[in-house]
Amino acid sequence: MSRRSLPLIVALSLLATTHAPGEPAGSGWGPFRPAFDRLAPRPDWETDITERLSHVPPDGTPPLAHGAFFSPARRILRVKGASYRWEARLEPPPATPNDWPLALEADESRVIDAVTLDGKPSPAFSRNGRGALWSSGEGHLLLPPLPSGNSMLLGLEARELPQIYPNGFGRLRLRPATPDEVVLLESPAKDGIRVVNRSGFAIAGTLRWIHEDYFGVPLLEGETPIQLAPSAHARHAIPPGPPETYKTRCRIDLPQGSTLEYWDVRELDQTFRARDRAVRLKSGWRFQFATANPPATRPPDDGWKPVASIPFRPSDADYTSHWMWVENRFTLPSDWPVGQALELILPTAIEHHARIFFDGREIAARANWELPARIAIPGSFSAGGNHTLSILVTDYVAGLAPGIKPPEAGPMTPTGRGVAAPIGTTDPMRIAFNAIPELAPLPANRIDATSVRATVAPEPALTATARIAGRPGWSGTLRASVRFRGREIASIGEHAIRLDAAGNGSVSLSSPAPGITPWNVHTPDLYELRLELFDAGGAVTDTHRTRFGFRDFGIDGDRFVLNGERVNLYGGSHVYNTGLRWPVYPHPYRILRHGFTGSEVVAGGTSNGVAAMNAADEMGYLLKTADWSVNAHGADTYAWHLPEIWERLRATWRHAIETYGHHPSIVMWDIANEIAFRGRGERE
Structure with missing residues (x-):
């Protein structure tokens, strides 16, 4: 599945053939369409060998057939959790090709x-490619090609942990290997x-x-031939994409299929x-705690410490007041509109x-509760300009309950907080600067916001x-269109x-x-609403x-329905990741717990923030999103009567x-997490 942000590969392979937008590429790229249930296509043949297994006793007594070993009469003789030895003769069906491995x-x-093959140790079963969203223990063992008429002796050492399957490992199936089991692509590097x-x-x-x-608009595509010796590996470079590149998709095509x-x-x-x-202000931040209570009304000139990275939470040693300055000095890029x-x-x-x-x-x-926020900075800004963004952050929110004084230095405990704000936790309330601010150009007459x-x-x-904003009395024309991959x-x-x-x-x-x-877990197609604003002379101003995606979700009786079809959802409260893995392979019908107020993709047992939303949109899994700042932990400290x-609370959800x-x-x-009204004002 896709990974978190990485630099794209910068070397150029001399063997690569590239196609710019509009050129015939012939690669057949379209939107990502996972297999029906995220499983590999049905193989040409598949043989269940489970009943061929024989139990090999350690004392040298004759082997016992699989079915007989699990008979009711023998059940009381077995030791749960013990290790048992199994053997079976593997024979492919007639006319099996001898140039492709088995699995x-x-x-x-x-x-x-x-595992042993013909008495020799073999590599272990692999779960590679299942991804972190696939929570079962399904796995495969890659076997060499077996021409028709040949066979090999399989030996297994397995623990009997019959939580689901009496033998512990369930059914064993012999089939042709899939391309993904034969060829792996490892995460990109420079x-x-x-x-x-x-x-x-x-x-x-x-x-x-x-x-x-x-x-999803194609920007640049290409192909590179690969040839690999047995058990070999090689690096293959991909030309860098243009600046607007968001995603690079890769796959290997073999005569037997694609990965x-x-x-x-x-x-x-x-x-x-x-x-x-x-402009994303990802680096170059510095911080310091204010010494005055309340703090000064302008950023200080000295006393700064570097911020290693964002998300950022200061240590207790730095926590000398309840106000923290963070600051970034930056330069607008050379292509910034004048x-x-x-x-x-x-x-x-x-x-x-x-x-x-x-x-x-x-x-x-x-x-x-007013975030995310878009704040206009008036003025006329040009490329190459140097500027400073300073933010004064406090861990308690303006609006202490009546009679509560500003707290002393140090993280506030629940008993001393008493805030009139939708914030609650059993942990001390802390200052945090966990998200990357962004700066965008702001046309004088512009499309301010769109709801879809x-x-x-x-x-x-x-x-x-x-919503359109600009100079009073300005007139123009709005052109609207729906696009799919740029078309x-x-x-x-x-x-x-x-x-x-x-x-x-x-x-x-x-x-x-x-x-x-329609957007669903099998075809997560995403569309674009493009709005263009023209002035009276026909020039584009914004x-x-x-x-977005076209979809309906609701309840029909006692069942959830997606686009009119009943669906069974598999919840994921503490089984993660969010699909940001390599390769693209999520579990079907997964619904994950998600916090829109979070910043890290996965933290505290939940998927979080806009990164997880983007991944879910593109991968085709579902989210139940919540406001983590409102929860049962410490709910008795809320001033519910105010x-x-x-x-x-309403403002939080309006913005979200x-x-x-x-x-x-x-x-x-989900308006809150495990909320329990324990304080004053519960009934009201």
């Missing part, structure tokens, strides 16, 4: 401790992708790759994707209140609302715009969408892009749904 598949391979031949004979095929942007896709993803946790340019204002995108994981300063001047303040609803029944359709599939027409005296306007959009593929609490509602993987919104 022996076990339902539960983790209880098999040792010197290329490592291709590994796991078999004992030479292979020849083609490494295919494609660079795409966030909306799973392997993905390398850039900036998976980037929040703002609506415009092409954005003369536009800036927009600061402040993600959710600021704990728990922030005052924002730009070039030494305070421009805004936001509490956690794309449904399947009774017929596929899209409705959306676009326009539906026009939603042109709409006249005239902003009111406050510089605001809005447009409601609706369109049928015949011929689309382009705004939103990625109306501010409920106002802030407006920002993340277009993600088709989010099928449930």
Whole structure:
């Protein structure tokens, strides 16, 4: 499955053939479409050899057939957890090709401790390619080709742990190996992708790759021939993609079929994707704690310490007050549009209140229930300009309950907190700066925000609302279209715009969408709503892009339904990862616990943040997203009787749904985690 953000490969292979957008590539790349149930295609043949097994007693007595060993009469004689020796003669069916390896598949391979083939030690069963979302013990053993009429003696040493299967390992099936069991692609590095031949004979095929942007638009693709000797490996380079590259998809094509896709993803946790340019302030941060209580009203000049990385939580040794400054000095890139204002995108994981300063001047303040936030920075900014972003973060949120004084230095304990804010935990409340701020150009007249609803029944359709902002009285035209991998599939027409005296306007959009593929766990197709704003002279003043999927999710009686079909969901509260693994291979119908306020992809037993939403959208699994700042742990410290609490809760969800509602993987919104009203105001 795809990995967290990595630099793409920079070396260029002389053997690679590349195709720019618009050129005939012939590679047949389309959207990622997993197999029906994420399993390999049905093999040409498959033989269950379980009943061929014989138990080999250690005392030299005659072997006992598999079925007889598990008879009721012998059940009381067996020792649970003991290790047993099994043997079986492996014989492929007639007309089996002798140029391709075989595989022996076990339902539960983790209880098999040792394997022999014709009396010689063999490598162990492998679960490679199952991915962290596939939580069963299925595994395979790669075997050499066996021409018709030949055979080999299989020996197994297995523990009898009959939680599911009486013999511990379940059924054993002999079949042709899949391409993924023969060839592995290892995660990319600067010197290329490592291709590994796991078999004992030479292979020849083609490494295919494609660079795409966030909306699935192909940018550059190509192919490289590969030849590997038995059990050999080699590095193969991929040309770097253009700056807008979001994902690189790779696979190996062999005469016997293709491997799973392997993905390398850039900036998976980037929040703002609506415009092409954005500066992510990932490094160069420094911090210090304020010494005054309350702190000074401008950033200090000295006393700074470096921030190693984001997410960032200071140590207790640094915790000398309840206010922490973080600061970043940066330079706008050389291709920055001339003369536009800036927009600061402040993600959710600021704990728990922030005052924002730009070039030494305070421009805004936001509490956690007001995040994510988009903050306009007026002015005219140009490429190469040097600027400073300073943020003053506090661990208690403005709005202490009546009579509560600002706390002394040190993390606040639950008993001393008494905050009138949707924050609760049994752990001490701490300062944290856990998300990467982003800066984007801000046109004078622009598409400020878009909400999208794309449904399947009774017929596929899209409705959306676009908010326009700019100079009072400005007039122009909004053009809207739906696109799939860059190709326009539906026009939603042109709409006249005239902003009111406050510089605001809005447009409601609706369109049928015949011929689309509904988003589901088998075909997670994602579409793009592209909005273009033109001035009276026909020049484009802004382009705004939103990625979404067409899908319906609901309840029919006692069952969940996805696009009108009943589905069985497999919950994942503490069984992770979120699909960000290599290769692309999630469990079917997985629904994961997710926190939209988080920053790390996986932390604290949950999937988190926009990175996990992007992965779920692209991989085709489902999320139940929640606000982790509201939970049963410490709920008695909430001031539930104050109306501010409920106002802030509503604000939290308003911001969350407006920002993340277009993600088709989010099928449930959970207002809190294990909430239990134990304090004053519970009944009200």
